[in-house]
Amino acid sequence: MTIVGEIIDLNHARNHPLLDLARQDPESWGTVEAEILRQLNLYQNSLPVFEAAHSSPDGLPARGPSQESLHTKMVIAYATHVTHVLFILLAGKWDPVSLFDDRDSWISSPSFTSTMQHAISAADAVSQILELDPEMRRVSPMAYFTMSKVLTQGSFMPYFLGIQLLQGSFVLLLIIDRLQTKTDVSIINACEVIIRATEACVATLDTEYQRNYRQILRSAVFQARGRYVLQKEAQFRRKAVLALYRWTRSGTGLAL
Template sequence: MPDEAWESLSLPKSPITTNHDPEAANGTQQEQRHLGRSFGAPTRVVGIGFFEYFLPLMTILGDIIQLHRRKSHPRFGNLQRSKSTPINGVAQDNQAHEGHDRNIEGDPAYLIVEKVMSECAQSIVDLAIRYDVDALNNAGIPASQVRTPNSTGFAPRDEENHSSNSSHAQISVDDAMDHRRNNDTVDASRHQSLTTTHRHHAQAQLVTAYSTFIINVLHVLLHGKWDAVSMLDNEDGWIPSVGFMKCASHAIAASDAVSRILACDPELSFMPYLFGIYLLHGSFILLLFADRMPQIGLNESVERACEIIIRAHEVCVVTLSTEFQVRLSI
């Protein structure tokens, strides 16, 4: 359901969920999109409402946390290693250890989560196409038009009520005044409709940029290490693994998404508390690049990614709460 429906407690008469789709006039498309919903929390971004884009991402995060706990469990974490196929009757412990700690390609659970994340990423792309986000060209969005999860509604609703009240307050004295008032109402409604559409498209630009960033951070959490010190020590030889390569590529992709976010939301006001947490976890892998850059040499894409993340952290320090960093360091 859209956020407006939750705020006004206006439950839909039909069980089919609706959203701010520009093609909302075509009810068949929305009906087809929701008829295939499966049981459980959604894992695809379907709209620009808070529950429509953030809940699917958090559902995937929950799966990643479960996998991380299983991998770190003293007994259950060895299940994948024990399933390794023995060669010549001897279990290949070293290869199984690499398959458990480095290469997780053979774990069905990880493959399922990767598939779900791929589908979620495609749903974000579909949302951007539906709202023609590329046409906005990462234009900056005024803070008054940024709808945060804590906001109570779009400003156009207040403007609509104001225009409606002012139009009804006028008492017609003759047919000419009635005609003029009707024309003014039509013009105001048309202007209001265009304004609302523009704000929905601007909201979609923010939703797709932030969602793209978070989905890349989720890839980093799935394939990477959650402890920066352990990652820098590299005692288990994780760096040359396939998981490291995937983690590094998604970290750079996350920095590109941050660049888009800073272009359209310079103050990072769309997700004021949650964004800093994901920014911190998504930048751990860049610490490793920065630490080893003197040995491996400069890399333009990595250097640019580090600069973007540093700039985002500077904005967070100035505008956002950083209490979570204090708790993390204690």
């Protein structure tokens, strides 16, 4: 979580009207970002080492039943997802409206390409989570209430997973919004994985932003697959929902 704090501090400093060191030293942010990136890479490279240390050569857990092996794989999947989301937060834009407006042509930059790749990788990790964590397996809307009663407070699913899904997939929604029916199938599949995971999150922690985001993401996927959607109405709805969760001085982020 130290890396998360460093990314938050960097983002706050960049947007602070008085502490914007970039005005004094253009290379200052690059140095800080490079150090955070180094720490992220170290953490990412440590995950295979951790997995190997908790598994025997034949793939079975070094000690204990197969349930321990499942737990190790879940740890790796969750950690991998968090890592890619942190890469996105470091290189990408936090504010969804600024992201969609793209007044600085950020989508033409190398940072956008890197962010998009990490968003797809994050969705791949979420797909693994859905397979490995029984509490994240897809349930029908009618089963939400029953499931939320059954789950215990000892759930493996992190409390902030819903926020991680949201911040990690804004760029995917942006691509679908721009390309629509020309969107690559890998992007569409990644969005559908995020939708499934968000539905599972609603079953355990029902929050308004998750329901809203799931609706606009589902609408975007329908449109990308060629289904009839009122384009202007859908785009207006997306912007209206995203505007609720702006990370700006006048915004409240997800604190609603």
